[in-house]
Amino acid sequence: MKLRLHSVELQLLPERAVWWPARKLLIVADVHLGKDQVFRRHGVSIPDGVLRHELDALDALLANHAAEKLLVLGDWVHAPPADGDAWPDIVLDWRKRYAQLHIELVLGNHDRALSGWLQRWKIACIGASFMLDGLMLVHAVDAEKETLPAGLSGHWHPAARLRSGREKLRLPAFALRDQHLILPSFGRFTGGMDGLDRQGWQLLAVAGQRIVAVS
């Protein structure tokens, strides 16, 4: 689905990402790598296939678009790696396969105490926000605020709730209001928040290979 924000041409992808053709830039938000490991450490047995699954999803995304740069709008990880965690090395192995790709990270609330690993992963940290062609790129905005800058963000994990008769469905969604777009969480092992439509946001749900406006 095509979208024009502040005269920048963007493409919303069903892979839960945004493609910025003019800059050959892919944008994702809220990947939450290592979340499964945090759970296991706290006694909740989540299988580690989760991490592999996220990396596979990134692979698929990168394979479909000739991106020069991947921009992560915050929450690349769920928590800083702890001693003995294997997942940061698995991510490193994954990273080495994309030597040509620049990865930049807008810091999210989960990306704490990461600097050593960011270096190893060759991920450039570009602070809390920055402007690009008139668009503000930031991790989180106050979704209840009436006026928002033209731009893109993540953090809220928007979701849409569909209902027809007895069938119910909850899908990740992009949320759009005026000139601001909130991305769905890229990480599969993350929850969603519905109700943004009640605050005046239009929800664009990711339904399989399509994107559907639902409100």
Added chain:
Amino acid sequence: MLDFQRQAWQAYAEGQSGLIHAPTGSGKTLAAWGGAVNELIAQDSSGGGLSMLWITPLRALAADTCRALNRPLEGLRMPDAVALRTGDTSAYRRKKLLEQPPPALVTTPESLSLMLSYADGSKRMSRLKAVFIDEWHELMSSKRGVLLQLSLARLRALNPGLKVWGLSATIGNLDDALAGLLTADEQDVDRPGLCIQGRIDRPIEIDTLLPDSVERFPLAGRMGLPQLRAVVDRIEQSDSTLVFTNTRNQAENWFGAIQSVSTEPETIALHHGSIDRELRDLAEQGLAGGRLKCVVATSSLDLGVDFSPVDQVIQIGSPKGIARLIQRAGRAGHQPGGCARIVCVPTHALEIIELAAVRNRLWQGKVEAREPVRLALDVLAQHLVTIALGGGFEPDRMFDEVRTSPAFSDLSRQQWQWTLDFITRGGPALEAYPNFHKVERVDGRMRVTDRRIGMLHRLNIGTITADGALQVRFVKGAALGQVEERFITRLRPGERFIFAGRSLELVRVRDMTAYVRKASSKKATVPSWAGGRMPLSTLLADGMLALFDEYVAGCAHPTPESESIAPLIALQQRASAMPGRGHLLIEQLQSRDGAHWFVYPFAGRLAHEGLAALLAFRISRLQPVTFSITVNDYGIELLSAKAIELEAADWRDVLTIDHLTDDIEHSLDAANMAKYRFRDIARVAGMVQQGFPGRGKPVRHLQASSGLIFDVLKQHDPDHLLLEQARREVLESQLELGRIRAALERAAEQRLMIRRPERLTPLAFPLWADRLRSQLSSEDWQTRVDRMLGQLETAAGVSSR
């Protein structure tokens, strides 16, 4: 002293265990407690340590029980020998109880489990003489009962001579109730356990509030408000009245209605499980003290010890089961020897027959059975972590110990190993759960070593899931009670709803709390709470069929109900036929809505849901068709656009018992139902951290919905036994597969009576009117989703890329 009390004391003195069953208010408590009192006096000088535990299912009952148990000890220089420990007990008081244990403690299954989770818990429980379990009939068919059985197994291991006594109301399977209290191998050896019967139930007199004319009485609807005037008259004639309803929604509606026509609205109060404890207490005390004339209640008042009897009990709608009727009628005047009177108010015409069946079953002295829960691995996992936390366990000995509890007597080595793996390494495949950390082996014992894990576990002990419950609270402070998240999330701030009998306006939702303010207008929606409606019990459903046979044969015992309903039965017979035990009635007719098939298996609403989906699925396999499905306690409606012609032979195929489980799972979205069911399981097994109303969300970084976890497990560990358990629970509890099977088995023996009436019959009408449809078609899930999306797109008028 009564005979059965003496008998119980004697048995206790001999060191026996057993079950005492008697109606509420007949001296059951004293029968059980007398032996303990004697033992407490005898050991008074030896002193020290906790020797008696009294388990009660409801926190709310604990304080009353504590008082009642202290009473016989007061005159014996043992004041305050019985103390209280529940989730409501303050941390300070709990610490005090640990340091200076009282001789006896009143507590809940969850609190007992929590006590076992402390390192010195076992030591403090090692001088126990006896455990008493109140309202065992309530616990035995739930996972709470399973948790309790596991704790009992632990206590028995610590105290080999432990006596266990259960108290139960009358139920249909007392043998199972007794067996549930004993160890799995104790049942047939030297200490078989005693079943002591107290005074038999008081005779119950049912007074049905019959409408003037059944022809003008509604055939459908479940509020019953047309009878409001008659009910209010009864209330005003009496000093104290309890009005029982079957759902909280019904209670809110009736409360509002009674208040609006009553001359003294301030003397009427509301009491249901979602209302804050303090408000409920006020209602109970008000009724006892004479300040209130009437309390409208749900099953929230089914239990209770010290609740003073009222002059009159009114039951709105069918009680749906005999046991429930007996329990509720017991709230009326507790004078020994007298009879209990209950006024039943049918909400629609067919319920009059239901009430007639209730009356018949009462005469025959039949009561429903309660099915015990078996092999709940989620509860086992929780218990094992509890014990690992409370000093640890040695696996082989623990296996034997767990198998002494009746719920796990059939536990296989493999299931045991899986559960052990689940808590020690995450799952059977070690490599799938790197760095999993919960229970560890230290010097041969399984222990929890991480303090944070221990803390989290203790927060989540228990099996009752305050499922997505939000606290309802005034912005200015006072708490009103709890409402389900599902309901609140559909409301926007500013919208109104009725709760606790008040019209409220939602202000905001924050931290598991819905803040509200008083609304000026009365126009508002009433929340519906999940799981409110009980299906008609098998006993009653069969009772109705028996009655029909008697009506048709003309040998029905004349009752006010049967006389009132006679015109309706005549009408049904003229237009079609009456259902009966020997035949299955099936009706086919055409209306403006389309082509209808009605089937009347009388298997209860839950079983009908599964059965209807099954029939629709099987018919649609014969010829492609999409049905609208409606069910009630009596039957099923299948509605389609074009007529589907089925002869008796086709119906035989459709009603076959072959491939039942497979077909059911195909016909319903069983996968999705299991996902829903998994919520409770995940919580019990410690995979989801529970949020506590009013206490904010726990540990943010560990938030994940059970649905997400379900998907992850399904994808990466499909053989997970908790997924299997979710599937089993959907079939057994949610869809009542047992009843579906029984209905099909019966149908195989029955004659099929296919009738083609010209218009809706009295039996068909409620189904038609009550239509809550669900679509079932032969299309697959993906097509259905696509269709749904297509509709939404059209509706939204926006195109996709």
